Amino acid sequence: MSATTAAAGGGSLRPWLLLAPLLVFLAAFFLVPLAQVAVMSVSDPEWGLEHYVAIATDGFHLRVLLDTFITALTVSLCCLVLGFPLAYAMAAAPQGLAAAMMVVVTMSFWTSFLVRTYAWMVLLGNRGPIARFVEWMGFASPELLFTRFSSTVAMTHILLPYMVLSLYGVLKRIEPALPRSAASLGATPAGVIRHVVLPLAAPGIANGLTLVFVLCLGFYVTPILIGSPREQMVAGVIGQQVEEFLAFGEASAMAMLLLASTLVILGLYHRRFGLDRLWG
């Protein structure tokens, strides 16, 4: 014990040396630009908190922010509902099958989200298989694209792997004897899930919800490409402020607000579960 402490004490600089390239990189290309954005939010075009006041007082920005949160919440819950059975099946499956399922999940994870968005455009389009099938059944083809439905489906699909992987991590660690003994003591299958599996999986659920929610907050390409015109995400409005209006100050203020809300959510997660567990 004392030998380890001494070694760690003597080489206390060494871990930092190993980290130095990364720290320098992060400082130069992440912290400095981020600080610039923070300064711009109160200094462009002139010094003052006017952008924050404008965001807080005009209904538009608050509505966009609220819309973004509602979308992120919907997508997180959809991911949970779809992801839980999948992760549960993966955890319970024999090793070979579980590995195959894992490959399928991660393959969709590695496919570019733009490609997946375009794939949904084809699937949900007027001439896509779903519309064709509905027509073949004798109904008028529904307009699926450019609705809240289409963007929610696509974002759920894109973010689902994060949910499945974080749920799989905890479900796999549940001692198989626990649900079995609950069943042998007379619990129904639903009872086993509700009273044994769900409480044990709670950290994974919170973990998956947080990851999906935070990632979803920054999304905007998918809703722009296939969502309803009425649906606006904060990130999209920020991009527009910069590209179209050269309003760097206003865009920076919104970006800081988005960053702050992300940090609040991560902070809440940290207090309850500890941030070090977020990535499983």
Place this chain on the structure above:
Amino acid sequence: MASQVFSRRAALTLGGGIVAGLAAPYFRRVRAAEVLHVNTWGGIWERAAIKNLFEPFTKDTGVEIRPVSPVSFAKLAQQVRSGAYEFDVTTLGAGEIIRANQANLVEKLDNTDLVKNPPFAGAAFQNGASSHAFATVIAYQKSKYPNGGPQSWADFWDLQKFPGSRCMQRYASRILPIALAADGVPADKLYPLDLNRAFRSLDKIKPAVRVWWTQGQQSQQLLRDGEIDCIALWHARTLELIDQNQPVEIVWNQAEIERAYWVVARGTPNRDNALRFIESALKPERVAGFCKDSLNGPLNPAAFNFVSEAEAARMPTAPAYKDKVFEQDILNFGGDVNAATQRFERWIGT
């Protein structure tokens, strides 16, 4: 201990070296004098510019031209702020060129031949060289309207006579005049825009607009996939679809013309060559070739001497269309363009 001091210094050197290495692309722009970087739209636009504008210029002057894309107005502003130039020359639309002048982002043309001895009327506008024009036109699916689709913006707005889904560009300064034309305002009375009337007119068509396109590629895809029946899009994108034998019809009547101008980024070290280039780019033969290949319309009237009648029929600035089309007039917009755009964006989102 000595070894630790040394390794700390080594680490600093190493770290500094890595930062310098990573940052190099951003600072490397210490350039050879005889290279000009021109911002292009990529695709056929860039190929047309290289063949008809860049190569002849290099042949005349020995100055090499390197194309840079994509086009970004924000980047033009950022360049002048930071002093690091990724491109020396770019093209801007009328709305952008006015904003660029307000923000002092482009070089003045006062002492050039474009102003002192213009090759044609209107060759210089707001420190830009009038190059070419494109148009926003009506296009529709032939299969949806076998007896002919909408022939005017009023028809486009008429959901009883021409039922079906609509699509327009998410671009206020382009759509607001069209909304007024649809509401019956004659072409010569459009400007200054009556914004309230324009938004009332837009309210009428809003439910039929399934999607507001933002990328040219996307507008084409929507038409090709049969996702929408009737669309307001760029004439070049429509011609491309027709050339690919897509069942799409183009309507030249009431085409809304917008000019594009060459500008020089303010403060660029290659100012002189950049000015020479934008003057050369207006030569009738060159701009004619460029417009033929890039599907634009030349603004230099002399260019039509180098264009066949069939080719002119594909150009919104052709003399034959003169009485059918109308032009954007941003200087006489009728209010702050940015404010109108903000209002438009909020209107879409509600």
